[in-house]
Amino acid sequence: MFLLLAAASVFSRVNRPVLALGRWTGAFLMGLMVVVILVQVFFRYVLNDALAWTEELARFLMLWMVSLMAPTAFRHGGFISIDTVKRFLPERPAVILNLVLLLVSAVVLWWGVDIGWNEVTGIGGRFTMPSLMLPTALDFSTWMKVPRAWMMASLATGVTMMFFINIELMLRLLAELFGAGDRLKPLEGGVVLEAE
Template sequence: MMGILTIFAGFNSVVLRITRQLAWIALALMVVVILLQVVFRYVFNSALPWPDEAARFLMLWMTGLIAPSAYRWGGFVAIDMIPQMMPTRVAQILMLVLTLAATAVLCVAISFGWNHTFGFGGNFDSSSLRIPLDWVGGESIKVKLRYMYGAFFLGLVMLLVINIELILRQIILFFDPDAELPDDGSADFLAETGQIEAAGGAARID
């Protein structure tokens, strides 16, 4: 089981490192789009038709790309008072049951995400987002809503993969509390963001 966990952990670390970078880009673009709309609306008194929907589009993708990393590191809002009051073994069983329940919820949510992205609703066009091809002599193409719903679907799939990793970690720790588990990538993230500095193999908190 440790070998399977190592594979999942390594795969998730690589994928989430990429999705975090894409999430920062989506956030930066969202800020630019919003500021552009503010300038045109209040400086030039001529609001653009597309920035509001473009900002929502980027916000959805930012959320879908960053949520798996937050889930992996326990960054979601949680009520952990009850597990902390329980004996260690009982708390571990409770957390495993809750994680298994989350797996069922995610599987149902993924089916909804698939239907929204590739089903009937995804065929509709965005009300304002277009790919401008006029400058090359072509005709502008409206963006399909499936490219917006895709953030929901992809985010849920990644959450499910992370959930499997968390289940494996909990099972291993239940039977071997002293087991050395694979790195979850949190130290790399803190080093990237300057919150810790790795020196001589040790992490130092700034």
């Protein structure tokens, strides 16, 4: 039991600051994405001169924002779920059902990690974004196209973070199943809105 609680505690201590950094970075990226979209709308509809790079940059920022904020939602139950069956089950079978669902999630997330890594390191990651470029000199005399792998790294990052969150949640449920759930610290750091 001690090892189970210690492992859950280690995952919690590692995940908490990583998720906080992801939330703050994701919030910053969302603000930046809004600015880029407003610039895009202004140039397209006011000046009638659409910029080629704004749509790609907005998509790039959105993918990274989602991949950095989704693990927090996953940790705090913010994803859509149908929990009608769990509500009618006694406590122990409900915990077992949750554990089975997390095991299925672990398999899917591990598969997602593999897909994400293959997107970054595979043939698709060797291409560049069509119009998104970064300066490579301080005087802006040379530019490089942004590799597509940088965008696809968002998938690998987000799914990997969710995989580690999934492990933490499984350890917490195992501790609860064996009667030690009251010795775990409650999850903190996330705000989840629920519908009635």
